[in-house]
Amino acid sequence: MLSTLRLAWRNVGRNPRRTGIVIAAVAVGIAGTLISMAIFYGMMFQMVDNAIRTDLGHLQIHPPGYDEDPAIGLLLPAGGQTEIRAITQDPVTAGYAPRIRGEGLVTSPTASVGIRVIGIDPVLERDVSDVADSMVEGDYLARPRTAVLGRGLVRRLGVEVGDKIVLSVQDLNGDMTGEALRVGGIFQSPLAALDRSTLFLAQKEADHLFGLGGGISEIVVVAHSRDQAGGLQERLSSALAGREIRRWDELQPLLASILSVMDQMAWGLYVTIFIAMAFGIANVLLMAIFERIREIGILLAVGLSRSRLVAMVVAESLFVTFLGLIIGFGLAGLFLFLLSDGIDLSAWAEGMNAYGMGTRIVPVLGLEDFTIPTGVALLTALLASAWPAIRAARLRPAEAVRHD
Amino acid sequence: MTEKPAILEASQLGKVYETRGIETCALANIDLCIGEGEFTALAGPSGSGKTTLLNLMGALDAPTQGEVRLDGERLADLGPAALSRLRLHKLGFVFQAYNLIPVFSAAENIEFVMELQGIPGAERRSRALELLEQVELGGLGDKRPLEMSGGQQQRVAVARALASRPRIILADEPTANLDSKTAIRLLDLMLDLNQSQTTTFLFSSHDPLVLERARRRVWLRDGGIDRIEEGATA
Numbered sequence: 040m041l042s043t044l045r046l047a048w049r050n051v052g053r054n055p056r057r058t059g060i061v062i063a064a065v066a067v068g069i070a071g072t073l074i075s076m077a078i079f080y081g082m083m084f085q086m087v088d089n090a091i092r093t094d095l096g097h098l099q100i101h102p103p104g105y106d107e108d109p110a111i112g113l114l115l116p117a118g119g120q121t122e123i124r125a126i127t128q129d130p131v132t133a134g135y136a137p138r139i140r141g142e143g144l145v146t147s148p149t150a151s152v153g154i155r156v157i158g159i160d161p162v163l164e165r166d167v168s169d170v171a172d173s174m175v176e177g178d179y180l181a182r183p184r185t186a187v188l189g190r191g192l193v194r195r196l197g198v199e200v201g202d203k204i205v206l207s208v209q210d211l212n213g214d215m216t217g218e219a220l221r222v223g224g225i226f227q228s229p230l231a232a233l234d235r236s237t238l239f240l241a242q243k244e245a246d247h248l249f250g251l252g253g254g255i256s257e258i259v260v261v262a263h264s265r266d267q268a269g270g271l272q273e274r275l276s277s278a279l280a281g282r283e284i285r286r287w288d289e290l291q292p293l294l295a296s297i298l299s300v301m302d303q304m305a306w307g308l309y310v311t312i313f314i315a316m317a318f319g320i321a322n323v324l325l326m327a328i329f330e331r332i333r334e335i336g337i338l339l340a341v342g343l344s345r346s347r348l349v350a351m352v353v354a355e356s357l358f359v360t361f362l363g364l365i366i367g368f369g370l371a372g373l374f375l376f377l378l379s380d381g382i383d384l385s386a387w388a389e390g391m392n393a394y395g396m397g398t399r400i401v402p403v404l405g406l407e408d409f410t411i412p413t414g415v416a417l418l419t420a421l422l423a424s425a426w427p428a429i430r431a432a433r434l435r436p437a438e439a440v441r442h443d
Numbered sequence: 444m445t446e447k448p449a450i451l452e453a454s455q456l457g458k459v460y461e462t463r464g465i466e467t468c469a470l471a472n473i474d475l476c477i478g479e480g481e482f483t484a485l486a487g488p489s490g491s492g493k494t495t496l497l498n499l500m501g502a503l504d505a506p507t508q509g510e511v512r513l514d515g516e517r518l519a520d521l522g523p524a525a526l527s528r529l530r531l532h533k534l535g536f537v538f539q540a541y542n543l544i545p546v547f548s549a550a551e552n553i554e555f556v557m558e559l560q561g562i563p564g565a566e567r568r569s570r571a572l573e574l575l576e577q578v579e580l581g582g583l584g585d586k587r588p589l590e591m592s593g594g595q596q597q598r599v600a601v602a603r604a605l606a607s608r609p610r611i612i613l614a615d616e617p618t619a620n621l622d623s624k625t626a627i628r629l630l631d632l633m634l635d636l637n638q639s640q641t642t643t644f645l646f647s648s649h650d651p652l653v654l655e656r657a658r659r660r661v662w663l664r665d666g667g668i669d670r671i672e673e674g675a676t677a
Contacts (some may be wrong), residue, residue: 041558042554042555042558042559045551046544046546046547046555049546049547052546053546334544334545337536337538337542337543338544339530340501340530340536340538341530341531341536341559341603342527342528342530342531342532342534342556342559342607343527343531343559344523344527344528345523345524345527346524347559435503435504436503436504437498437503437504438504440503440538440615441494
């Protein structure tokens, strides 16, 4: 078999220009696919990670019934101490933060805007959210009776750091209540929706404002990686029976479906590229076989079996494809290395933020992004060589040896 | 008919080609026996059926009538894989031109057949070099066919045909593309192999240089045997 493979390998080098064109086509196809997918995945993962790192966390723990109606009266009692004990005992927990979540109306001298009010522990919140790192002005709830607002909300209200605003909410008893606060800081996150309609204030002040008596709306939990969320959810669900424990993709099914669509798009792209590639390979192999009919006749005459002849043609196809794959991977690797600091899309910042993305996209490729195209490409090469191989195997030696 | 032990036997052999519904009889009712150690030529004008007969006797094509036996075994009973094995182990071929695999060196061309036979690498290499010496091409083992003359290529083809230690070597117009001096060298080499190693040769040729060296000439005309001449004329 070795000599058949050696023959196949040498046949690959027989017409360098033609082989080079096929290898280049495979390489460019693979590299283009990988680079496109890396950029798309980079954008999508960033969108997901931004949502996780600004709002969702990997898991959220709520009192029973919260999914159905997230009313201010549904609370985890005693600041969620029972839940926090279970969370901190789990080895994959990287951070947690209690939150109070309600709705309100914020008023400035020039405007009133309906908003989400989130009461947070500024220290613990840093472990689950990047909002503290997104501050563009002022400080992050460092002083009492201050609030942190998104850039979009500040614009809508026409206020700046130090200005007074009035926050009105409906408390636990259903009574309207309000509090005068100062704008303590302004953040600008990759989530335009968060920036436009969210106000953060200290958990204690939110508790006082809503009259919750130490209860909290939710605990946000972050694991060391996104892949650990499922296992953590299972363990916490059994430890904290009755609580609603939801993963990020259950809280925001749209994000999960975007990733799923991306996977399907990747397959679609692979299949399209590889179908085009298959025709190229089959065409080149057929040409190579038509040029070598006499030689194939000689091979059959000296005793090469038809199965080995088929193996030789298939091996030629696999060699060409494999070379194309290696070069394609190299090109993609080089491109991604050069873009490892990310692609600056700040010129489209507004549009990117509207979709929950930052202005610097770092392309992302996993191991499976290399293994899947390798498998699909080699399978394509195998299928593409079937027709030429069968044509070769059907040659009659007596006619082939006399072919001009 | 020969009295030597028979290697190849054709009985009532015929071949009809069909192209777009039109039948052409290339060969009919051939009875021929090739004995061990023979140096026989199938002779005749173009279109007389020499190559067709050689192809049928070399298991490169299937007859439409009659049968061929190699060492008593009916070729018609064998499937494609068994025919490949038979060509590999029992038959050697030398064709008119472009006999060799251009991407292999002379030695690799010879070794290729032995590797198909499953002969280990070291043995293959030494036997290939030995065969190259035998055909007076020692030292040219690493040359590719395109770096060799037509005569040298044909001698490598003879060496390759010998490599599998076949029962018979079938040579189709082996001198057709050679000048007479080179052709004589090649034929003398084959004759020497026939005499010194009792290698059996069956030629298809109308080259007088071949015919005068053949010890038996089977003259074909219009797809049938016209006459058989015994004894070398050279």
